Amino acid sequence: MKAATRETQTGLVVAAYGKRYGVELQDESASKREISCVTRGKKTDLACGDIVNLKLTDTHEAVIEGYLPRKTLLYRSNAYRSKFLAANVTQMVIVLATSPSFYEELLNRCLIAAEAAGVKPLILLNKCDIADKESAMQRLALYSSLGYQVLPLSAKEDISPLKPLLQGHTSVLVGQSGMGKSTITNALLPELGIRTQEVSTVLDSGKHTTTAAHLYHLDANSHLIDSPGLQEFGLNHLDIEALEHAFIEFRPYLGKCRFNNCRHLKEPDCAISNAVNEGKVSSERWTYFKNLVGEIDR
Numbered sequence: 349m350k351a352a353t354r355e356t357q358t359g360l361v362v363a364a365y366g367k368r369y370g371v372e373l374q375d376e377s378a379s380k381r382e383i384s385c386v387t388r389g390k391k392t393d394l395a396c397g398d399i400v401n402l403k404l405t406d407t408h409e410a411v412i413e414g415y416l417p418r419k420t421l422l423y424r425s426n427a428y429r430s431k432f433l434a435a436n437v438t439q440m441v442i443v444l445a446t447s448p449s450f451y452e453e454l455l456n457r458c459l460i461a462a463e464a465a466g467v468k469p470l471i472l473l474n475k476c477d478i479a480d481k482e483s484a485m486q487r488l489a490l491y492s493s494l495g496y497q498v499l500p501l502s503a504k505e506d507i508s509p510l511k512p513l514l515q516g517h518t519s520v521l522v523g524q525s526g527m528g529k530s531t532i533t534n535a536l537l538p539e540l541g542i543r544t545q546e547v548s549t550v551l552d553s554g555k556h557t558t559t560a561a562h563l564y565h566l567d568a569n570s571h572l573i574d575s576p577g578l579q580e581f582g583l584n585h586l587d588i589e590a591l592e593h594a595f596i597e598f599r600p601y602l603g604k605c606r607f608n609n610c611r612h613l614k615e616p617d618c619a620i621s622n623a624v625n626e627g628k629v630s631s632e633r634w635t636y637f638k639n640l641v642g643e644i645d646r
């Protein structure tokens with residue numbers, strides 16, 4: 349990417365509203381200025397967290413010329429199209445709740461997307477103040493046994509257990525609607541009300557703001573991206589090799605099947621199905637894997 353000239357500036361995408369982006373200029377001034385940007389032509393392939401090169405067209409408007417190479421990119425896709433979730437994040441905070449009950453399949457899809465993108469997952473069980481927390485924690489025991497951290501939380505009562513885990517990370521909050529993402533964001537950023545208003549005035553429309561993702565600064569080194577509630581998480585962009593590696597407990601067995609191109613479905617002498625039979629890999633996770641392979645085959 350060419351060096352910034354006087355007209356070209358670098359910015360951080362802090363809001364993505366379809367075709368319009370809120371970008372924070374990375375200039376020397378202490379108060380980072382946020383402006384409204386569009387991309388050239390019809391291209392809208394940017395995400396919150398992207399570092400972009402832009403040219404100012406006005407004091408508060410610019411055209412995005414390109415983006416810098418990404419360290420990570422999280423996205424979801426079905427057979428027809430893909431949607432970016434966030435760029436350059438280091439951690440995915442998967443927000444679940446004791447009630448309403450969460451979809452375990454969606455949790456697995458989030459874990460797979462994170463592993464495939466090289467992003468560290470953190471499982472958060474919110475609303476531990478209301479329902480029977482133990483049964484939800486039991487449902488999550490499988491994931492702790494895989495090595496994933498599961499944090500019980502009540503965002504309404506006390507957000508402090510989450511804070512140290514966000515330190516030094518750019519985290520994206522993902523989860524079904526109603527699990528408490530907004531409550532968590534508000535608890536971490538009490539001044540958020542004011543901040544959200546600023547963003548929508550800059551983008552001068554307010555009307556598209558409900559479906560937008562936002563990046564907020566927690567401190568100089570810690571950032572948080574709040575994303576809209578998920579109903580589904582398509583993983584059509586992953587091939588079988590990416591999938592089998594994203595199931596982290598499969599890794600010790602990969603390359604040990606009788607067939608080099610084993611898909612670990614029902615081939616004879618498959619190291620994964622053997623591991624399942626021996627109780628070393630959970631059959632639920634194997635089922636999730638087989639379902640995902642079935643989807644990408646379609």
Ligand SMILES: Nc1nc2c(ncn2[C@@H]2O[C@H](COP(=O)(O)OP(=O)(O)OP(=O)(O)O)[C@@H](O)[C@H]2O)c(=O)[nH]1
Nearest residue numbers: 475478502503504525526527528529530531576577
């Ligand atoms: N008891 C309890 N209720 C909570 C907690 N966190 C959130 N809630 C409630 O759960 C409901 C949903 O919370 P939100 O923060 O709006 O959920 P969300 O994940 O942002 O949902 P979307 O905006 O639809 O994506 C609200 O009524 C919150 O008050 C918690 O820790 N304990």
Ligand SMILES: [Zn+2]
Nearest residue numbers: 605610612618
């Ligand atoms: Zn196999």
